[in-house]
Amino acid sequence: MSWESPHRLWLLIGVLALAVGYLVRQRRSSRYAVRFTNLRLLDRVAPRRPAWRRHLPAALFLSMLALLVGGFARPAADVRVPKERATVMVAVDVSTSMLATDVEPDRLAAAKSAAHKFADSLPKEFNVGLVAFAGSAAVFVPPGTDRSALHTGIKRLAEGSTGVQGTAIGEAISTSLEAVRSLDTEAAKDPPPARIVLLSDGANTSGRDPGESAGEAVQAGVPVHTISFGTPAGYVDRGGRPIKVPVDGETLRAVAEQTGGGYHEADTSDELRGVYDDIGTSVGWRTERQDISARFIGLGLLFAMAAAGGSLLWFSRLP
The missing domain is CATH 3.40.50.410 (von Willebrand factor, type A domain)
Structure with missing residues (x-):
């Protein structure tokens, strides 16, 4: 696979920066000490927060951005296509x-x-x-x-x-x-x-x-x-x-x-x-160099819908 516009892949730095920012924010949140001393009561009144699931929408969203950047860079590959003979x-x-x-x-x-x-x-x-x-x-x-x-x-x-x-x-x-x-x-x-x-x-x-x-x-x-x-x-x-x-x-x-x-x-x-x-x-095959950016964009859209669905299901809001 090759890229018709490889310079556009520099946009992945922005996606990486967003991922780093998310991780930093999560680490800061975990530093807050629990000041409520009655833990049994806290366990009853505080809503249960999902563990790994709370990170899944963000991961899917960042993956979607990466895939869209890949599609924007116009990837191309040799594809076997049918040909009527x-x-x-x-x-x-x-x-x-x-x-x-x-x-x-x-x-x-x-x-x-x-x-x-x-x-x-x-x-x-x-x-x-x-x-x-x-x-x-x-x-x-x-x-x-x-x-x-x-x-x-x-x-x-x-x-x-x-x-x-x-x-x-x-x-x-x-x-x-x-x-x-x-x-x-x-x-x-x-x-x-x-x-x-x-x-x-x-x-x-x-x-x-x-x-x-x-x-x-x-x-x-x-x-x-x-x-x-x-x-x-x-x-x-x-x-x-x-x-x-x-x-x-x-x-x-x-x-x-x-x-x-x-x-x-x-x-x-x-x-x-x-x-x-x-x-x-009689169907034969030939190899053509084709733009496959639609694959990246399509997969990115699926990740976006999965991120939105997970966020609505677990947090009642869109990411």
């Missing part, structure tokens, strides 16, 4: 084909809107991360509970964000799995319960095979839920020349079925609100 990775396709307007206003904008809605639907204590992928995949936002950072990352998604052309669904799954494995120091040996939500038009054109990465997800026990954005008639305009980019829903469906996830069409993406229902929870 359940994790959801959202992977969004930012390839050129996602600019097709067969889904209004375009596939990428629809995917970003769905990602925003899904993030808002998740429990606040869940860790959520963001992966962007085109010809390669990259973690845009590491998994965590900061929803504002997640929404900012989703807004930053744009065509070609990864700098490599193509659509690498397999790479997106593998990158998401790696992010889950790096959640905390326990994740390598004790993986957290996790899900991957992948939003794409489904036409895999580069990187590792989606089936291979899906097998990796199966081994890790991480279902992949997929949302397909687009239609068979989709196209993008390149210099006035239309290029067909038909949606490949079968690839996304196969990945979802292989991993035990769910497959969704763009117009039914609200169904994803139930993705986290069976994710389960």
Whole structure:
């Protein structure tokens, strides 16, 4: 334990001075001689004074002052706090084909809107991360509970964000799995319960095979839920020349079925609100340096109430 404001502990000298003053006063009181000679009568008419109990309220009061001074000095200590480890990775396709307007206003904008809605639907204590992928995949936002950072990352998604052309669904799954494995120091040996939500038009054109990465997800026990954005008639305009980019829903469906996830069409993406229902929870621990002055103040208040209660009970007055 350490103190954030150790100079305030000098106030303990005042508490010590009060304790010394109390002891001196008690010694002076005991010096008075008994001048009443009829001790039997004195024993009957004089009220019985408690022995050790008369010092207890004062001791509790001084202890309360010492504890409040300790709290005022802002003590801090390493505290183990629980941390929810359940994790959801959202992977969004930012390839050129996602600019097709067969889904209004375009596939990428629809995917970003769905990602925003899904993030808002998740429990606040869940860790959520963001992966962007085109010809390669990259973690845009590491998994965590900061929803504002997640929404900012989703807004930053744009065509070609990864700098490599193509659509690498397999790479997106593998990158998401790696992010889950790096959640905390326990994740390598004790993986957290996790899900991957992948939003794409489904036409895999580069990187590792989606089936291979899906097998990796199966081994890790991480279902992949997929949302397909687009239609068979989709196209993008390149210099006035239309290029067909038909949606490949079968690839996304196969990945979802292989991993035990769910497959969704763009117009039914609200169904994803139930993705986290069976994710389960796993509570881990992390060590944080925290202010523990509340402990001192709380204990000091208990001592104050005990001092007041004892004084009222034995002396019919507050200390």
